[in-house]
Amino acid sequence: MQQLKNDRYLRALLKQPVDVTPVWMMRQAGRYLPEYKATRAEAGDFMSLCKNPELACEVTLQPLRRFPLDAAILFSDILTIPDAMGQGLYFETGEGPRFKKVIESASDVAKLPVPDPEDELKYVMDAVRTIRKGLNGDVPLIGFSGSPWTLATYMVEGGSSKAFTKIKKMAFADPNALHALLDKLADSVILYLNAQIAAGAQSVMIFDTWGGVLSPRDYKLFSLQYMHKIVDGLTRENEGRKVPVTLFTKNGGMWLESIAATGCDAVGLDWTIDIAEAKARIGDKVALQGNMDPSMLYAPPARIEEEVAIILDGFGEGSGHVFNLGHGIHLDVPPEHAGVFVDAVHRLSAPYHKA
Ligand code: 1CP
Numbered sequence: 001m002q003q004l005k006n007d008r009y010l011r012a013l014l015k016q017p018v019d020v021t022p023v024w025m026m027r028q029a030g031r032y033l034p035e036y037k038a039t040r041a042e043a044g045d046f047m048s049l050c051k052n053p054e055l056a057c058e059v060t061l062q063p064l065r066r067f068p069l070d071a072a073i074l075f076s077d078i079l080t081i082p083d084a085m086g087q088g089l090y091f092e093t094g095e096g097p098r099f100k101k102v103i104e105s106a107s108d109v110a111k112l113p114v115p116d117p118e119d120e121l122k123y124v125m126d127a128v129r130t131i132r133k134g135l136n137g138d139v140p141l142i143g144f145s146g147s148p149w150t151l152a153t154y155m156v157e158g159g160s161s162k163a164f165t166k167i168k169k170m171a172f173a174d175p176n177a178l179h180a181l182l183d184k185l186a187d188s189v190i191l192y193l194n195a196q197i198a199a200g201a202q203s204v205m206i207f208d209t210w211g212g213v214l215s216p217r218d219y220k221l222f223s224l225q226y227m228h229k230i231v232d233g234l235t236r237e238n239e240g241r242k243v244p245v246t247l248f249t250k251n252g253g254m255w256l257e258s259i260a261a262t263g264c265d266a267v268g269l270d271w272t273i274d275i276a277e278a279k280a281r282i283g284d285k286v287a288l289q290g291n292m293d294p295s296m297l298y299a300p301p302a303r304i305e306e307e308v309a310i311i312l313d314g315f316g317e318g319s320g321h322v323f324n325l326g327h328g329i330h331l332d333v334p335p336e337h338a339g340v341f342v343d344a345v346h347r348l349s350a351p352y353h354k355a
Pocket of ligand 1 (some may be wrong): 026073096097
């Protein structure tokens, strides 16, 4: 077993004592960093960057060179799975992801393969192995996947969406087709995340970015049920250590108890819920990750520090909190403000870990 120099991120997810609250930022590698833009230009386009393990490793490490972050996250995208299923992912400049083939019917779903992670997705596993070497035991590496529901929204809508009419039409007019798709995606995600763990990911996170657009009943039926299946299928120990699992449903504040009941180790919070309330509701079962509004990084440093202090106070004493933004960092945030945020978490959290 490789000794980690800094394991407070893993410890906090398992509610073990830590010296200060660990912190990382969703989308910490990305366009707010000039060095990221330079590497992406070198790669050509976004998918070529993801498919080049050395360059994917380089951009994963870039934010860690700037800030004392407590975890690295694999540089990749959630849409690698639909791409490996043969949908032909591409990125239209300034317009987000698109697919050449869109899923419209039960027969389209039936034709989709379950990708072999060490074949069609080998470039992701190679990136994980390369990043682990590059990290050299400094901090843990987070692997990730999209939730089946969130992946299905892109696969059926053909890209990003605001109203989600096509996927909801499938959900309500042809639910069997959607359940077949979600089940196939859950199987694919289990294989994909277990392969990331075998390749060296020390914790995994499932991004359910669009679960919050569903009604409470439909959230359980179309999203949570399949995340539960994934949690049940994951490797929970590797290299002699627990591999903690974090579930993040954006806008999922209403459903915290059900999310915690899946058996995950931690629940990711966006900024629309008070962390003190979240802790009171599920803090005895799971760790919490979050939850500063990413737009707060536009504020002057003193205001950022004030907000960090408020959230730390909301969680209160003891372990079980991984500080993060409630969603990805915005691309026009000054990098120095991200530095102020990370430093503030470490400096201001020490008194909460004295016991
Ligand atoms: O360079 C570029 O212009 C591409 C922008 C970009 C980046 C930097 C995309 C396209 N993906 C990524 C990387 C990425 N995506 C990471 C890297 C690790 C990190 O530093 O955090 C991760 C974890 C993701 C996950 C992801 N992709 C999610 C889930 C998390 C979230 O932000 O909600 C989603 C929904 C996507 C889809 C996607 N990929 C890219 C874009 C612009 C989008 C969002 C499109 C939309 O809003 O619908």
